[in-house]
Amino acid sequence: MTKSSQSLAQLLHALLEKRDTRIAAIAVLLAVNVILAIWIGTNIHQTAKTQRDTLVLIQTNQSVLDAVDAEQHGQRELEARINNRLASRDDLNGLILSLESTAPAHGVTLSDANQSFVEASRDKLSHSLIQYSVQGSYAGVLQFVAESLNKHEALVLYSLTFRRSDPLVSNLQINLEWALYYR
Numbered sequence: 001m002t003k004s005s006q007s008l009a010q011l012l013h014a015l016l017e018k019r020d021t022r023i024a025a026i027a028v029l030l031a032v033n034v035i036l037a038i039w040i041g042t043n044i045h046q047t048a049k050t051q052r053d054t055l056v057l058i059q060t061n062q063s064v065l066d067a068v069d070a071e072q073h074g075q076r077e078l079e080a081r082i083n084n085r086l087a088s089r090d091d092l093n094g095l096i097l098s099l100e101s102t103a104p105a106h107g108v109t110l111s112d113a114n115q116s117f118v119e120a121s122r123d124k125l126s127h128s129l130i131q132y133s134v135q136g137s138y139a140g141v142l143q144f145v146a147e148s149l150n151k152h153e154a155l156v157l158y159s160l161t162f163r164r165s166d167p168l169v170s171n172l173q174i175n176l177e178w179a180l181y182y183r
Contacts, residue, residue, distance in 0.1 A: 089182050091154070091180070092115070092128055092180060095130075095152055095155065095180055096113070096115070096130065098148075098151065098152070099130070099132075099148055099178075102144060102147055102148055102151070103134075103136075103144055105144075106136065106140040106141070106143045106144040106147070107136050107137060107140040108134055108135070108136035108140050108141055108144045109134065109135045109136060110132045110133070110134055111132070111133045111134075111135070112131075112132065112133040113130070113131070113132055114130075114131040114132075115128055115129065115130050115131070116128065116129050117129075125181045125182065126181070126182045127179045127180055127181040127182060128179070128180045128182075129158065129177060129178070129179055130177070130178040130179075130180060131175070131176070131177045131178075132175075132176045132177075133173070133174070133175060133176075134172075134173075134174040134175070134176045135171055135172070135173060135174070136171060136172065136174070137170050137171060137172070138162075138170075138172055141162075141172065141174055141176075145157060145160070145176070148178075152180070154180055154181045154182070155178055155179070155180050156178065156179045156180075156181065157176075157177075157178060158177040158178055158179040159175070159176070159177040160174065160175070160176055160177070161174065161175045162174040162175070
């Protein structure tokens with residue numbers, strides 16, 4: 001032992017020999033222990049609260065991520081369903097032949113065919129516009145349109161305008177415009 005540690009030990013021994021000093025020292029040590037226990041307990045409580053708050057934040061973030069993931073999955077499924085319904089550009093000639101072969105079954109005559117291609121843009125899919133002048137009865141044209149739409153998922157009725165030249169004549173003069181959307 002060094003000289004300084006011996007003198008410190010002797011001083012403590014002399015202080016603790018007296019009963020009042022010993023009780024005071026025990027009381028001080030007990031108070032220090034209580035204060036340390038309270039301080040440690042407070043820190044543990046604060047740490048636990050911080051960890052609970054962090055866990056809630058992580059769970060909330062995970063819920064948001066799960067919702068975003070589910071929405072993206074739904075979006076991809078919707079895009080896939082739409083893409084499966086869209087036609088290929090190679091389908092255009094087959095569609096035109098189908099329209100022209102379906103029309104007579106409903107007493108409808110197609111003439112003055114016109115076709116134009118519309119490029120894709122930010123808010124539009126690429127598609128072809130197919131225009132016909134049509135003659136036939138109102139019921140025949142409606143049946144022709146309904147059957148054509150049922151046969152071809154990528155086909156959309158874009159415009160239908162008609163006029164009747166004579167109220168006594170059952171045939172109508174109709175301008176029919178289709179849009180065929182592509183992948």
